[in-house]
Amino acid sequence: MKNSTNDITYEQLTSQETELQEEEEEEEEEEESSDFFDPTKIRITTKQITMDLLIKRIEYKEINLNPDFQRNANIWTDKAKSRLIESLLIRIPLPAFYMDATEEDEWLIIDGLQRLSTFKSFILDEKLVLKDLEFLKELEKNKYSDLSRNYKRRINEAEFIVYLIEPGTPPKVKYNIFRRINTGGLPLNLQEFRQAINPGKAIKILKELANIPEFQKLTSFSQKRKNRMVDHEFILGFIAFTLISYNSYSSDKGRDDFLDQAMKRLNKIDENRVQEIKNKFIFAMKAANNIFGEDAFRKIRKITEDGKRKYPINKALFESWSVTLSDLSEQELETLIERKENVKEVFIKKMEDDSNFLESVSQAATKVPYRFDTIKEIIKEVLSC
Template sequence: MPVPVFEDMMNPTLQALKSLGGEAHIKEIEDKVSELLDLSTEDILEVHKDNRTKLGYRLAWSRNYLKRVGLLERTGRAYWSLTEEGKKAEAVDKDQIIRKIKMLDGRLANDDDEDLLDDDSKSDLDNAILRDQHNPDVEKEDTLSSEIIKPFDPKRIDITSKTLILDSIFKRISRKEINLFTDFQRQGDLWDPMKQSRLIESILIRFPLPAFYFDGTDEDQWLIVDGLQRISTLKNFVIDKTLKLQNLEFLDQFNGCNYDDLPRNLQRRIDEAEITVYIINPGTPDEVKYNVFKRINTTALILEPQEIRHAINQGVPALFVKELADLDEFKRATSYTIKTHRMLDRDFVTRFLSFYLNPYKGYQPDLDTFMNKSMAALKELSDSERLEIKSKFIGAMNGAYSLFGEDAFRKRFSRADNRKPINKALFEVWSVSLAKLTNEDLKLLIEQKDKLTDEFILLLNEDSVFSDSLSSGTGDRKRVTKRFTAIENLIQKQIQQ
């Protein structure tokens, strides 16, 4: 069914929160409402604007209305709960709520009247589920490990703090000494013109800006760790002059102006505005840099671990991972369902590479650090070694598709079971195990594919430790060992028959 208008999702929102225990993250609410309304994947991923989903956008409006009549309250960033009144309500009269809001506002809002949303709901839109974040065909994973190992010596952290004026940033941008198009960053210019204008206004009225973070490994090419949207806004206004100010709160006399239209004293106020810049210095070890990236990235849409890995492993490692992720054999084996925008596809490939290059028996948690070190190791390989790995990966993908078809890397508890989402841990263990086989053994295994499927179903049903190792605590050393040994034994049993 198509995504309903926001007023028709008030009751599903109420029901979703009740079934989730009265409080939930907006993503949990969205998933539950999708289930209650029996929405298809196409419905869930339908775009409203700016890559936001129509479902996420309209649910923000539903929460806004329910909050204003006292049934919901925001309890944290992107978290909502039922009020005491909301807990008592079995259902709401949407028409009555709409009439009440119309009386308060003097009119009814439409989907583009973001100015009528309260601050909580506007913040919701900043945290809204983007289309490419939502991948219902990939199973959610808990990677927490029961073991804690120090990732590095904190004394090796080398970050410099500087106070600069914005003009120095403008010069670096103009001279292409700040990389705005790094392979790891989410795209720039995600802010709408009003949000960009408010940033410029903040500078003009001398509000301090949040700190900027750069990777200064290459002095001639800084990489943006945190602050991409702010940098993009400044570039649009001061350098490209494509941004015209609008919806200003304090300086509305300058609505419609670009940088050149401002009086010189205001231009100078922008150019000479002081900012705090943190620079990760050259020589900082990769494992230190990875942890720093993960901790200090503070944008509304946090960088994914794989995006950080690409940030600090650019060049040969990043290009090789992308090369494998772009292979049609990989896409076919994963049913063309793994999204690319947040590098989810490359995360899968890196899982394969990590355990292919480093046998599971030597695995040390945590998983993120293990994968980052493995990706960094790619630059030490020769061209012929990488070509061999690529050939093995292609063979594993073709083998998985021959064995399981569109069920590859998915759980199945019976022959009649519905198709499940792709499981990362299963991808990791099946892809590596198949890649390690000789061509002759892989051929023998494919000849036994029906028996293999039956044995795999039996393993999932009868070995709860194995089943748990695929979804819970997947970064734990014992669980990594469990899933690899179980699949290896399963494969060898079929080959030796």
């Protein structure tokens, strides 16, 4: 029997999802962190640093221009880079840099990656040739080595404000600092924050799994979304619920904290367990492909007169289906593949008749145990036919 009309309906929760598909399947709204922010634990120092010193640190790899939480270094056009250099030449002050100085020998760039990459390209690598300048037209087609001593001095003696997050700053406080930094471009999203404060083998594992053909085929994320680590967050969701039972999920702490804990655990587990997780992930991706094909990890509804609507890939469904499928035996999977049309029919019926289930898969952070239990019920029902 269907839920009452006072309950949330299939149409109410899915009426706007066509727009999501048309706008490159935008991510769900991220949770606000409810962690207590203790201002007494903030350790940030401010320094005035010359270009000479910055370049020396870059040259000796004492500033990391390839942080694991950003894939988008050197995305500026040559025109934008040239205009930045021109700003230095005409002595226009530039925005401050933010860096994590936890490791004295390797500062991690948090905000200002494009600017530092431009400085490296122009001064150290001499790959940038100035073009499309606004004021100093006579310097177009010049490399750094072509500049007069006067202009080189202006660049090398330029001073910048650098905010350094010092050693001893607790990770949670650092996390909150990262969230508040947005001096230009796109602010770091939650997965980028997560990878920034949890460096180590976990990031390597996420990268490796993101390159698995079956995963790429089923998700088809755009390069733009990959650049923002969206694929990594989906994979981390699978790993989180593989390492930590969904029954241990705390709605009070939220999904954000749950994924943070998974990153920390992933950095500590042994190689045998890592390989087991990889095998389960690959098994789940192949299983989803064989059962659902292009409908894997998406909401599905019956074909109507308007035709079939393809919904965006869904975090909640990705986690619940992939983790549950990964626990199947080979025989159980073979049976589900043989009865894949039954799987889809039961799934669609649950989506249409059970408003609690629909709500649980419409937001990744809500009613987590309910959606996992429902997916298990679907599989159990089909296997018992």
